[in-house]
Amino acid sequence: MVASPQPETGEPRRRPFGVIVVAVIQVAVVxxxxxxxxxxxxxxxxxxxxxxxxxxxxxxxxxxxYVVIAIAAAxxxxxxxxxxxxxxxxxxxxxxAFDIAAWWRGSHDDLLLQFYLRMTFDVVSAFYLxxxxxxxxxxxxxxxxxxxxxxxxxxxxxxx
Numbered sequence: 001m002v003a004s005p006q007p008e009t010g011e012p013r014r015r016p017f018g019v020i021v022v023a024v025i026q027v028a029v030v031x032x033x034x035x036x037x038x039x040x041x042x043x044x045x046x047x048x049x050x051x052x053x054x055x056x057x058x059x060x061x062x063x064x065x066y067v068v069i070a071i072a073a074a075x076x077x078x079x080x081x082x083x084x085x086x087x088x089x090x091x092x093x094x095x096x097a098f099d100i101a102a103w104w105r106g107s108h109d110d111l112l113l114q115f116y117l118r119m120t121f122d123v124v125s126a127f128y129l130x131x132x133x134x135x136x137x138x139x140x141x142x143x144x145x146x147x148x149x150x151x152x153x154x155x156x157x158x159x160x
Contacts, residue, residue, distance in 0.1 A: 026088065
């Protein structure tokens with residue numbers, strides 16, 4: 001695990017393995033998505049919505065928005081920020097929703113490898129984001145109060 005500064009107390013906070021895996025996976029998904037999209041190939045989850053976006057010229061804006069949000073989520077996750085964890089949960093949830101919709105529609109026959117690779121990335125990311133180590137890392141904890149003055153009464157003796 002790698003230490004990252006904890007914003008509340010300044011103490012180092014450990015970065016769990018799951019955070020590293022999810023951040024790397026999501027950056028890989030962004031690069032894979034951009035590569036497929038730039039090459040002009042169809043994405044596994046292409047369907048009526050993406051066709052409509054292409055027809056209206058909004059496809060570039062939608063892809064750019066996804067890339068920016070996914071990268072921001074990966075950076076926030078890497079820096080152990082709670083907003084990064086929440087944003088990454090949203091990105092992975094939306095990705096899984098697109099994956100399930102594409103599977104349900106059955107449009108993945110010619111894109112089998114891309115489809116299952118993307119779905120595997122999202123399932124692994126969801127698994128790690130919901131693991132106890134990652135959830136505990138992002139749990140908000142109240143600051144620990146400073147210890148009070150020490151007296152002999154705490155040791156069970158009474159002062160005369």
